Amino acid sequence: MSRVRLCTLAQIPDGDSAGFLVAEGGARHDLIAVRRNRDVFIYRNSCPHIGAPLDFAPGRFLSLDKTHILCSTHGALFRVEDGFCVSGPCLGDSLEPVTASVEDDAVFIDL
Numbered sequence: 001m002s003r004v005r006l007c008t009l010a011q012i013p014d015g016d017s018a019g020f021l022v023a024e025g026g027a028r029h030d031l032i033a034v035r036r037n038r039d040v041f042i043y044r045n046s047c048p049h050i051g052a053p054l055d056f057a058p059g060r061f062l063s064l065d066k067t068h069i070l071c072s073t074h075g076a077l078f079r080v081e082d083g084f085c086v087s088g089p090c091l092g093d094s095l096e097p098v099t100a101s102v103e104d105d106a107v108f109i110d111l
Contacts, residue, residue, distance in 0.1 A: 006033070006100070006107045012040060017061040017069070019045060024111045031098060032061050033107070034069065034080050040107050042098040043083050047071045049090035069095065 004024055012018045012035040022029040030045040032054060045053050045061075049071070055061050056072035063070045068077040068086070076088025083095030099110040 001110050004109050004111055006031075006042070006109045009035070009038070009040070009102060009105045009107060012107070015066055017059065019055055019059040019061070022109075022111065027111075029098075029111060031109070032069065032095070033100075034061065036080065038102055040100050040102055041080055041083075042100040042107075042109055043069070043078075043095040044098065046096065047073060047076060047090065048085065048093035048095065049074060049076060049088070054095075 006020055012033050014035050017034045020031045032043045032045050034041045047054055052073040054071045061069050069080060070077060074089050076085050076090050078085050078095050083097055085091050085093050101108050
């Protein structure tokens, strides 16, 4: 496992989301980041239902009220805090989390 600097905190608008593509160790990682104040939640950009990317536009992952992560393919809703699916065809499944930490104004992940 390697620790990677993903971005600055400012690159993820507070209360909103952003998408990142990270190349590390010969692999590509398509990621979702959601920010709530200084907390950042990172998941793999893959719906547990069929593996499709979740964003309906690049970097846009949240429901209109910005309370849930939304799958653009089938409308599944996931809790931001733990990636658990609360509505849709993958009800009860979860997004795959990526460990993240915020240090000063930088976001780091473990891949």
